[in-house]
Amino acid sequence: MIGDKPKGLKEYALLVYPAAMLGVFFIVPFGIMLAVSFFHRVEGAFYEPAFEFDNYARFVSAFFGRILGFSLLLAGLAATLSVTAAFPFTYFLTRMPRRVQVRWLVFILSVLSLSEVIIGFSWSTLLSRTAGVSNLLVWIGIMDQPQAWSPGFPALLVGLCYVAFPYTVLVLYPALSRLDPELPEAARMLGSSPFASFFRVVVPVLRNSIMGALIMVFVFNLGAYVLPQVLGKPEHWTLSVHITDQAILQSNLPFAAAMAIFLMLVSLALVGLTLMFGQERRPSR
Numbered sequence: 505m506i507g508d509k510p511k512g513l514k515e516y517a518l519l520v521y522p523a524a525m526l527g528v529f530f531i532v533p534f535g536i537m538l539a540v541s542f543f544h545r546v547e548g549a550f551y552e553p554a555f556e557f558d559n560y561a562r563f564v565s566a567f568f569g570r571i572l573g574f575s576l577l578l579a580g581l582a583a584t585l586s587v588t589a590a591f592p593f594t595y596f597l598t599r600m601p602r603r604v605q606v607r608w609l610v611f612i613l614s615v616l617s618l619s620e621v622i623i624g625f626s627w628s629t630l631l632s633r634t635a636g637v638s639n640l641l642v643w644i645g646i647m648d649q650p651q652a653w654s655p656g657f658p659a660l661l662v663g664l665c666y667v668a669f670p671y672t673v674l675v676l677y678p679a680l681s682r683l684d685p686e687l688p689e690a691a692r693m694l695g696s697s698p699f700a701s702f703f704r705v706v707v708p709v710l711r712n713s714i715m716g717a718l719i720m721v722f723v724f725n726l727g728a729y730v731l732p733q734v735l736g737k738p739e740h741w742t743l744s745v746h747i748t749d750q751a752i753l754q755s756n757l758p759f760a761a762a763m764a765i766f767l768m769l770v771s772l773a774l775v776g777l778t779l780m781f782g783q784e785r786r787p788s789r
Contacts, residue, residue, distance in 0.1 A: 534768075541761035551758050559762035568763075575743040579725040582664040587718050589665070590672035591680075595706060597673070598680045609677070612670045620667060624734030627663045628654045631735075660736040664728060668721045675720055679713035719778045723771050743767055 544554035562568055597608055630636050633652035641647040653659050687709065691701035707714070729744040741749070743763060751760035 537761045537764060540758055541765050543758040545756050545758050550755060559759045562759060562762075563766065571741075571743055571746050574740070575726060578661070578664070578740075578742065579722050579728075582661055582668060582725045583718050583721040585661070586665050586668040586672045586721050587676075587714060590669055590717075591676055591707075591714060592702070594673050594676040594680050595702070598677065598683070599685075609674075612673055615670050620730040621734070623667060624663060624731050627659060627666065628734055631659045631662075654735055655737050655740070657736065657740055660732060660740055663731045663735045664725050667731065668724055671724060672717050672721055675717045676710075676713060679710050683710065716778045719774050723774045726771065726774075727767070 540551070541559055542555050542557070543551045544556055544558070545551050563572075597605055600608075631638075631652070631654035633639075633650045636650065636653070638647060638650040638653070642650050683706065687705050688698075688701045691705045692698065696704065726742070727744050728742050729748070732740055732742045732745050744767070747760045747763045747767070750756045750763065
């Protein structure tokens with residue numbers, strides 16, 4: 505027992521560095537932001553130390569309600585579309601030969617190397633009036649004259665789905681690759697069509713994985729910052745954009761800190777739901 509003490513101390517010593525990094529780069533900034541959220545904003549100046557709940561009381565205002573409602577709607581819609589498109593794609597990808605799967609996964613990973621700024625301006629060009637897809641549709645004869653679809657809500661939704669699609673595929677791929685191929689085959693032998701076996705067998709079996717991916721993409725889109733400014737109009741700005749607007753342009757750092765605290769708590773709650781679905785899936789194996 506005496507000989508085990510140095511080993512235990514050594515194991516605890518290995519945790520000093522990550523614990524210090526966690527404290528310096530997360531706990532300390534979070535504590536500062538939490539304290540600032542209770543400060544009093546001084547008109548024409550910056551802020552002064554105080555302890556008041558006026559910044560959190562603004563959460564029940566129409567201004568914050570509109571921003572929060574739109575942010576939740578946009579994140580939920582983008583997450584639903586991303587998972588709806590990625591799940592069948594990933595299912596058919598796992599049914600392909602291993603070499604083909606590797607090539608597709610490498611391509612998906614290469615898409616992740618693009619920054620959101622490049623993606624945003626690329627979609628802005630494709631959906632523009634001068635050099636966009638509408639010019640091609642006019643040349644084919646589908647449209648009479650080119651139109652600009654960016655900035656706008658459809659352009660923003662397309663951009664968010666494009667960014668979230670690779671992440672959704674990578675999250676769903678492990679669960680779908682472990683799916684027993686005999687399950688859909690057994691359903692087909694019982695007279696079920698491929699379409700029916702997919703929705704009656706594959707989807708119910710992997711409903712926890714689908715829900716986990718849906719929550720993950722929802723949290724990812726809830727913090728969207730670049731694309732709403734590039735592809736959307738001011739009325740399409742999300743909560744993250746308004747946090748920066750309040751902190752820098754409006755010089756209202758206490759209210760910006762309060763909104764950031766709220767956004768982080770919502771994200772942590774959703775991450776907790778994802779972990780809960782993961783724990784519910786383990787006993788069934």
